[in-house]
Amino acid sequence: MRREWKCEWMKVRYRKIGLxxxxxxxxxxxxxxxxxxxxxxxxxxxxxxxxFLQISLIDTILMPTxxxxxxxxxxDAEVKGDMLKLLCTMEQxxxxxxxxxxxxxxxxxxxxxAELGIIMGMSILYGYGRPLxxxxxxxxxxxxxxxxxxxxxxxxxxxxFFENQIIPLAAGxxxxxxxxxAWFFSGNxxxxxxxxxxxxxCFIHYNxxxxxxxxxxxxxxxxxxxxxLLLIILALGYIAGKNLFLRKEI
Numbered sequence: 034m035r036r037e038w039k040c041e042w043m044k045v046r047y048r049k050i051g052l053x054x055x056x057x058x059x060x061x062x063x064x065x066x067x068x069x070x071x072x073x074x075x076x077x078x079x080x081x082x083x084x085f086l087q088i089s090l091i092d093t094i095l096m097p098t099x100x101x102x103x104x105x106x107x108x109d110a111e112v113k114g115d116m117l118k119l120l121c122t123m124e125q126x127x128x129x130x131x132x133x134x135x136x137x138x139x140x141x142x143x144x145x146x147a148e149l150g151i152i153m154g155m156s157i158l159y160g161y162g163r164p165l166x167x168x169x170x171x172x173x174x175x176x177x178x179x180x181x182x183x184x185x186x187x188x189x190x191x192x193x194f195f196e197n198q199i200i201p202l203a204a205g206x207x208x209x210x211x212x213x214x215a216w217f218f219s220g221n222x223x224x225x226x227x228x229x230x231x232x233x234x235c236f237i238h239y240n241x242x243x244x245x246x247x248x249x250x251x252x253x254x255x256x257x258x259x260x261x262l263l264l265i266i267l268a269l270g271y272i273a274g275k276n277l278f279l280r281k282e283i
Contacts, residue, residue, distance in 0.1 A: 045136070048106045054144050057099045062151055064091045069159055075247050080161030082250035084152045085173055086237040092148075093212040093231040096181050101205020103140055104188035105198045107133055130193075130278045134271075137185045145178045169236065172255050176234040179260075183227050183267050184208065190274040194281065224262060233259040 068087045069077060076083055111129070149170065156165070191201040212228035223229030233256055240249045 042136070044110050045107060048109065050103065050106050050140065053099065053102055053106065054140065054147075057095050058144070058147055058151075060095060061088060061091055061148065065151060065155060069155060073247055076250075077159055078162035079250050080156060080159060081152065081163060081165045081169065082237045082252070083248075084155060085169060086235070086239065086250065088148055088152070089173075089176065089231060089235050089237070090216070092177055092181075093216070093228070094209050096177075096231075097184055097208030097212055097228055098202075098205045099144075100137075100141075100181060100185045101188050101202050101208070103137060104185055104192045105201055107136055108189060108192035109198070111193065126279055127275060130189075130275050133189055134186065137189060138182055141178060141181050141185060145174060145181070148177065149173070166252075169252075172234075172236040175255075175260065176231065176236070179263060179267075180227070180230045180234065183230070183263060183270065186267065186270050186274060187227060190277060193278055224259065227263075227266065230259060230263050234263075 065084060065087055068083065069080065072083065111133075155161075188201055188205060191204055192198060195201055208226075208228040211226050212231055215223045215226060215229035216232045218229065218232075220233065223233050236253055236255050237250055238253050239251070242249070
């Protein structure tokens, strides 16, 4: 396994995946700085909850597209020409699928960790007054990372099956639009789309006061039912996706 793991990292060494993730992180930084800078003192005092909600919203828009690009770059070498056939003579086909999935999970973990760093940095810069609730960190990581990982699994399967990566990238763009509008869907309708789970697992809501023009943030119970459903989708998606890849003619 160590040999395959090292080989996978060598294949993506010059893919500039870090630049892709950095570009999307830059957009998130600009978004959260804009949101906090124009916020009244009452909202800045509750800055952690504001940041969690703001980043959840922007991730719903950006992450599906970014994940499509990530999966495309990671699977690029295998889908070109007869490279997959050549690689499968040296590496088990199922192991290749797992290594790609593991690599994607590492990139996503780094990205989510960077987002947490942004939140902590903003709290130091602007001096959030309301203390951070540790359970919120767990909820945030579960919400963003787990949903993103399921989406990555879906995008990896698409990238392996289409030599022309326009189709997987189009699926990512479609997911960005669906994820955004899912915030306005009913709960049951959101569950029909994997991108809708960003909003389903959101643990912060808000009230808007038209007179004072102040937003008040508040906690809502974490949706464990949707979490369980997402884990089931992940397990079934992994089994189905890997079986499809194993049956793929090369």
